[in-house]
Amino acid sequence: MSVLERLDLVRERSGAAGKGGAFATTGRVLTVVSPIDGSTIGRVRLAEAADLERVVRDAAAAFETFRTMPAPRRGEIVRQIGEVLRAHKDDLGELVSLEVGKIRSEGLGEVQEAIDMADLCVGMSRQLCGLSMHSERPGHRMTEQWHPLGIVAVITAFNFPCAVWAWNALVALIAGDAVIWKPSLKAPLTAIATHELCERVLAAHGLSGLLGLVIGDDAVVGEALIRDERVPLVSATGSCRMGRHVNAVVGGRLARTLLELGGNNAILVHRDADLDLALRAVCFGAVGTAGQRCTTTRRLFVHRDVAGPFIDRLVGAYRTLPIGDPLQEGTLVGPLIDAGAVAQFEAAVAKAVAQGGAVLAGGKRLDRPGFYVAPTLIRLRHDAPIVADETFAPILYVDVYDDLDSAIAWQNEVRQGLSSAIFTDSVRAAEAFLSVRGSDCGIANVNIGTSGAEIGGAIGGEKETGGGREAGSDSWKAYMRRQTVTVNYTSSLPLAQGVRFDVG
Numbered sequence: 001m002s003v004l005e006r007l008d009l010v011r012e013r014s015g016a017a018g019k020g021g022a023f024a025t026t027g028r029v030l031t032v033v034s035p036i037d038g039s040t041i042g043r044v045r046l047a048e049a050a051d052l053e054r055v056v057r058d059a060a061a062a063f064e065t066f067r068t069m070p071a072p073r074r075g076e077i078v079r080q081i082g083e084v085l086r087a088h089k090d091d092l093g094e095l096v097s098l099e100v101g102k103i104r105s106e107g108l109g110e111v112q113e114a115i116d117m118a119d120l121c122v123g124m125s126r127q128l129c130g131l132s133m134h135s136e137r138p139g140h141r142m143t144e145q146w147h148p149l150g151i152v153a154v155i156t157a158f159n160f161p162c163a164v165w166a167w168n169a170l171v172a173l174i175a176g177d178a179v180i181w182k183p184s185l186k187a188p189l190t191a192i193a194t195h196e197l198c199e200r201v202l203a204a205h206g207l208s209g210l211l212g213l214v215i216g217d218d219a220v221v222g223e224a225l226i227r228d229e230r231v232p233l234v235s236a237t238g239s240c241r242m243g244r245h246v247n248a249v250v251g252g253r254l255a256r257t258l259l260e261l262g263g264n265n266a267i268l269v270h271r272d273a274d275l276d277l278a279l280r281a282v283c284f285g286a287v288g289t290a291g292q293r294c295t296t297t298r299r300l301f302v303h304r305d306v307a308g309p310f311i312d313r314l315v316g317a318y319r320t321l322p323i324g325d326p327l328q329e330g331t332l333v334g335p336l337i338d339a340g341a342v343a344q345f346e347a348a349v350a351k352a353v354a355q356g357g358a359v360l361a362g363g364k365r366l367d368r369p370g371f372y373v374a375p376t377l378i379r380l381r382h383d384a385p386i387v388a389d390e391t392f393a394p395i396l397y398v399d400v401y402d403d404l405d406s407a408i409a410w411q412n413e414v415r416q417g418l419s420s421a422i423f424t425d426s427v428r429a430a431e432a433f434l435s436v437r438g439s440d441c442g443i444a445n446v447n448i449g450t451s452g453a454e455i456g457g458a459i460g461g462e463k464e465t466g467g468g469r470e471a472g473s474d475s476w477k478a479y480m481r482r483q484t485v486t487v488n489y490t491s492s493l494p495l496a497q498g499v500r501f502d503v504g
């Protein structure tokens, strides 16, 4: 039995689900194609505005009950969601591979990330702490408390079709919010399967509809969702282009956004680096997930003292990378998501060459069913215009530097600010990279590549990456509203700052 049959996803599915399950009935039907071989793996009837309206109403109704539930009890529900994900990890992981082309261990890793988020959130549900401050007025107590926000819209990119939802939705749940998920049309089946598993848990607690799902065209349900005044927070993961638009629309109604947008991440290999370590990290960072991670390594700056041998070894490694069916044992590089991504890859390679680049490895699409390209290494100046763009494909631009300050400046010169790394055995070089004049990114690593972040820390980046932070640390605060509370337990009414206003 195939994974689609086990998860019961072979028949036509509905792209909207709120209380009582799936109910989109009139929208157009989307055919879902696997990037592995271009075959059809499912059909989804897309949601329309009326479906979204039902999902929003169901979420609003469920929120009324849910917000009064103590946070540790909300955590218990998230624990049960983690258990159901654990029980279906293999199937869900395989579905991720089938739908977006990740190699098996990465598909499984993605579901593990969602399970890890559930575990983290169970603990967090007992730690939604506010501060207490000393009042300047005698007999007064001043504290902060945190309340749920309401309905949180979670818009996800195709490349993490389960984990990014978990970074948001599970934190939002312990915060006491309802969630409406709008996944990418490039990965609807993983969303449907994940949603249905969660819905089973929620229904058992009488909370059906608390997690809504709406799969539809951006111009129809996407736009309606971000414009909906019942939605106080829109958390959106995707391209900078999308983020700019969502920010303008949601900001226009003075609601909140949490943006996780594109990256253009660099690794610096310093002259004293452990080159074995650096080689493995650069390969995983640049070609893992076929270059389709927000944290993918897209730029490599190597110190001149080690550049020759290091780049030679990298070219050798690129020539032997096993590319092919991501579900087959031993494959390290799977396909791109679709034909459009292949076309963008080819256009970027052509531009890089036109801008003076020398292709050291790859550079071509592969002639086989599905959407495969050869991982590509291009020697190119750090300031060539194409280097400033995030092309969502396995293209790595390499340049050589003489001094660390210049390399750090090159690392910081792009518009995006997500992830960064240095390989060095020198404390001075590492600390310079981490200092206030060092990397300007949301993630800065030493002797670890740019991708593969752990959920315990906050994930996100600066500049055009959008400034949002999700997953661990104190990211939960984005999903709650802060209330400053001052209690006067005396019979006098002193005013702050010594103001006098004696009446009567």
Ligand code: NAD
Pocket (backbone or CB within 6 Å): 155, 156, 157, 158, 159, 160, 164, 182, 183, 184, 185, 218, 219, 221, 222, 223, 226, 237, 238, 239, 240, 241, 242, 243, 245, 259, 260, 261, 262, 263, 293, 294, 295, 390, 392, 418, 459, 460, 461, 465
């Ligand atoms: P995309 O911008 O094309 O789409 C992302 C999501 O936005 C999709 O669900 C899409 O339907 C939705 N969307 C687009 N226009 C919308 C609108 N007008 N209203 C509402 N929703 C709208 O991105 P993609 O190709 O799916 O993903 C790749 C991008 O995501 C890359 O830039 C990558 O770096 C980024 N990404 C960032 C992070 C991060 O944590 N920073 C994580 C994963 C992916």
